[in-house]
Amino acid sequence: MNDFLAMGGYGAYVWSAYAVFFVVLALEALAPRATRRRVLADLRGRLKRRDARNEASA
Amino acid sequence: MNALTLWFHKTGSPPTAYRLAGRIMPWCYGLGLVLGLVALYGGLVLAPRDYQQGDAYRIIFIHVPCAWMSLFAYFFMAANAFIALVWRIKLSEVLAMAAAPIGAAFTFITLVTGSIWGKPMWGTWWTWDARLTSELVLLFLYLGVIGLHAAIEDRRQAARAAGFLALIGIVNIPIVHFSVNWWNTLHQGSTVRLMGPSKIDASMIWPLLLMALATHVWFFGSVLARTRIGLLELDGGKDWVRAIALDDDKEAHA
Numbered sequence: 470m471n472d473f474l475a476m477g478g479y480g481a482y483v484w485s486a487y488a489v490f491f492v493v494l495a496l497e498a499l500a501p502r503a504t505r506r507r508v509l510a511d512l513r514g515r516l517k518r519r520d521a522r523n524e525a526s527a
Numbered sequence: 528m529n530a531l532t533l534w535f536h537k538t539g540s541p542p543t544a545y546r547l548a549g550r551i552m553p554w555c556y557g558l559g560l561v562l563g564l565v566a567l568y569g570g571l572v573l574a575p576r577d578y579q580q581g582d583a584y585r586i587i588f589i590h591v592p593c594a595w596m597s598l599f600a601y602f603f604m605a606a607n608a609f610i611a612l613v614w615r616i617k618l619s620e621v622l623a624m625a626a627a628p629i630g631a632a633f634t635f636i637t638l639v640t641g642s643i644w645g646k647p648m649w650g651t652w653w654t655w656d657a658r659l660t661s662e663l664v665l666l667f668l669y670l671g672v673i674g675l676h677a678a679i680e681d682r683r684q685a686a687r688a689a690g691f692l693a694l695i696g697i698v699n700i701p702i703v704h705f706s707v708n709w710w711n712t713l714h715q716g717s718t719v720r721l722m723g724p725s726k727i728d729a730s731m732i733w734p735l736l737l738m739a740l741a742t743h744v745w746f747f748g749s750v751l752a753r754t755r756i757g758l759l760e761l762d763g764g765k766d767w768v769r770a771i772a773l774d775d776d777k778e779a780h781a
Binding site: 473476477478479480482483485486487489490493494496497498500501504505506508509512513515516 | 556571572576581582583585586589590593628629632635636639640643644646647745749752753755756759760763768769771772773775776
């Protein structure tokens, strides 16, 4: 196991490269979830304002 | 309208495309993850040590697939931008803009992992050679497209302007690809070739190709996730989006 982690002396390079790969792709996969929540919340706000306007003018 | 045109119009209509994308997306993410993990096992455990580079070469199993993706995502973005500009198809505008952040992510990974690989092998983190510089330009092109798209209020005008920029930037793609043949450089030449024999052993090439497949599938999952959001933004005032927005609120408070 230690041999595996050491990667023949290149452990720090190999594992940091793989860490970058995983972290960036994880963020890339999570980003759309956050955007989706924000877009839908924006839409609800706009709908609410529109309904309020319609009621005021009716 | 004939059957094919009808099918095309229906599938391309935002609510249908949204539903279809939602059904395919989890399979892409799931398949990409499974294939990627198998490829990692093959690359990190099963593949033998390289006779010249030792274990440092194992960075190839993420560096090269991500580099291919950085070009593939750009090609996907530019092709959709072209369709969007010529035929004014809304879905293509959304698809093109969905690909930009994913391409930027893969380009970023390519640059960073390449730099980490370069330090022990070349003795430097960075050199201003043609391959590295053109890949950096690729990252700036992605960021330019994302920035331009975000800066314009009207979603359709934003997609059209950013799509135009994406099309101009396509001149950079062959430069990235052929740079190692055109100029002398520290960067090694192509390892895997479509024409002629690859310069890599079978035990090393299968994890590499499998990871390439995994990143492609993952890319499409992510494109679909982002396309769904783009469609919601594009059709913001429509009834079907309104229903989704209200449903989402109920779920959040349940």
